[in-house]
Amino acid sequence: MKYPIGMQSFDQIIEDGYVYVDKTALIYSLVKEGKIYFLSRPRRFGKSLLVSTLKNYFLGRKELFKGLAIDRLEKDWLEYPVFHIDFNGRDFTREGTLEHVLDDYVSRWEEDWQVEKGKSPVVGDRFIRLLEQVHERTGCRVVVLIDEYDKPILDVLDTGLETVVGANRMLLEERNRNVLKGFYSVFKAADEHLQFVFLTGVTKFSQVSVFSGFNQPKDISMDSRYESLCGITREEIERYFTGSIAEMAEELQLTHGEVEQRLKNQYDGYHFGTRLVDIYNPFSLLNALDSKAIRDYWFRSGTPTYLIRLLEHARENLDELTGRYYDPREFEDYKADVEKPLPMIYQSGYLTVKKYDSEDGTYLLDFPNNEVKEGFVSLVLADYLKPGIAADSWIRTGVRALKRGDTEQFRRLLTSFLSSIPYTMRRKENERERERYFHYTFYLLLRLISVYTVYTEKQQSEGRVDCVIETNDYIYIFEFKLDGTADAALQQIEEKGYALPYLEDHRRLYCVGVSFSSEMGTVDDWKVIE
Structure with a gap:
């Protein structure tokens, strides 16, 4: 073909x-x-x-x-x-x-x-x-x-x-x-x-x-x-590319279904209307089928320079933009105001509609797929933090540590990464900004761990959990403190009952208390309870 x-x-x-x-x-x-x-x-x-x-x-x-x-x-x-x-x-x-x-x-x-x-x-x-x-x-x-x-x-x-x-x-x-x-x-x-x-x-x-x-x-x-005037739908993949997927499955030694799921996770997820018809990125999909390899074709083909300039004005609030419901007027019309980057980020394809609330006519916006999420968050992270360690290498090692339940290696990785960030990037004026820096840094890192289910600021009956990571075999509940103690963080997990929803789960559960030092800019205290 x-x-x-x-x-x-x-x-x-x-x-x-x-x-x-x-x-x-x-x-x-x-x-x-x-x-x-x-x-x-x-x-x-x-x-x-x-x-x-x-x-x-x-x-x-x-x-x-x-x-x-x-x-x-x-x-x-x-x-x-x-x-x-x-x-x-x-x-x-x-x-x-x-x-x-x-x-x-x-x-x-x-x-x-x-x-x-x-x-x-x-x-x-x-x-x-x-x-x-x-x-x-x-x-x-x-x-x-x-x-x-x-x-x-x-x-x-x-x-x-x-x-x-x-x-x-x-x-x-x-x-x-x-x-x-x-x-x-x-x-x-x-x-x-x-x-x-x-x-x-x-x-x-x-x-x-x-x-x-x-x-x-x-x-x-x-x-x-x-909605499907541009891009490729699931039905069109079945009509035109079933043979191509079979060839790709043979090349990668995977089943037909496994290849379909990988393609979906990597390139699907765009929606351009209330019917939420799944649209695959055509450039990445065709490249993957031709090369028989899943890579970040669209993102690596170049980030628009105007978007990079725009992110200079919004690099510290990506977590406030994603995963929220918006009135369409907030992201459909672009008014050339660099202080309001949402419309440009959405229209450029880095966010898309994920759900539609017909009662109030609002749309949930988030990253369309893994290719966009990983590429975009890496771009923001590199610009915001300028770390001395490559984020993609850190993520690969971190994913393996979480997969094995090795909390000690994950601690070393996190400590090392934070220590590699220049002091000028983490220097903040007051306690609120310092807390924001650590929260946002951890948010960016965890959004890159796309192979697992990751929640930040997860709402529960007694409060918000700072972070929950779910793998096939483990569940990690993180609570963070700034210039505090790991014991205080673990005490909050206990008092707020953050672990209760998972007690009947078959997976091993770890509660992790972490204290960051605003002086050193990295992990100061770390304790784990199974």
């Missing part, structure tokens, strides 16, 4: 015999039921391939769709003029790049359609004139497809880069936003000449910025009808 890894051209995939997961029934529904759409999905999730598929459909290339669902649905196969703008592959951190790209597109189209170049210096005005004349000449309304519409803003978001406009200096971020705002206003002025408009991107910027003046697109990012 030929896997279209990194391929974005629908016609090449079909003509060269690569596997294509058929999304054309949804595409047919899309084009027949509306006119102007916006879709937000994470990077490498198939947005560009979707745009290419729409382009070939509107060009009337019926032969490419033979045997696909739309081949049975579409009867007319009309041909439309298509204008496709792709902002991928351009570096918009250089001033003037956005204006040059837009001018280049419109100039090329004016030449292709033999339309006299407009006199207006405003590229949007020339585009309106172009659309009008093409409509009049062909008798067909035009189709406009814009891929990664937001990249000119994301490239310069929170960089502080400046440009000169007239006699004034302004942020390049603001300049690019204004240019796009003016260009996208075209779609309101040229509405009568438009057959279909589709924009993709990572983020949905608030309507007071880029989309102001725009003939408002229908946002289908959380529309349950189009």
Whole structure:
């Protein structure tokens, strides 16, 4: 089987015999039921391939769709003029790049359609004139497809880069936003000449910025009808990749079911609507099936620089963002406020919907799968702590210690890791910040132990347990104290009855009292009771 890894051209995939997961029934529904759409999905999730598929459909290339669902649905196969703008592959951190790209597109189209170049210096005005004349000449309304519409803003978001406009200096971020705002206003002025408009991107910027003046697109990012428009569902895996999984199982010497479960844990878990249809990351899944190895393909393909910059403002509250219910307005619209990182983190694919509460219309957000959780938490941990020990190596050794019930080795590992953190990273002004530092550090480490069930701040009838780790053979209850004693921590476990829910469990139970020293920055006292 030929896997279209990194391929974005629908016609090449079909003509060269690569596997294509058929999304054309949804595409047919899309084009027949509306006119102007916006879709937000994470990077490498198939947005560009979707745009290419729409382009070939509107060009009337019926032969490419033979045997696909739309081949049975579409009867007319009309041909439309298509204008496709792709902002991928351009570096918009250089001033003037956005204006040059837009001018280049419109100039090329004016030449292709033999339309006299407009006199207006405003590229949007020339585009309106172009659309009008093409409509009049062909008798067909035009189709406009814009891929990664937001990249000119994301490239310069929170960089502080400046440009000169007239006699004034302004942020390049603001300049690019204004240019796009003016260009996208075209779609309101040229509405009568438009057959279909589709924009993709990572983020949905608030309507007071880029989309102001725009003939408002229908946002289908959380529309349950189009949850699976990008990505791969469980049913599609069974339809297209059963043989591939069998080959992978033979290579790894695992059962078919074991491979399916590993793929699910590593790459599944995305949800884009209230029906909570499980969506696998297509880039990672295809790479895993092709290589017959489970690795972090999507995460290691690159963390967006804008997200790294954003995390500088939010690196100490990741635990406050995950595992909580939110009103959709809190994460759907991005208002370019670096002090509110949740929408950007969600829309970039590092958090996803896990549950939907229909009574109050709120969504539970958390990491979609192990690949994202481990990669993202490692990124935050390295930036927040700058430890002298690699987190992934520490996790592997720590997992083995917990698997064997070796609390002494786990103590040594924890003490060593904390000791490797520079003093400047753990220096805090007051007791509350010092307590927060140790709590958050342990939270980050434990979120990386994904092979076991881990609870932090677990609510029980008598209070919150600092940490519970459950393996196949052991249960560990941790209580932490700052500048206290391990005995005091164990006494709290006893008095609050933290162990009571586990007394009938067949696994061996360890209560672990830990005291951290704010002076030394590591474990000062440690006691274990079985």
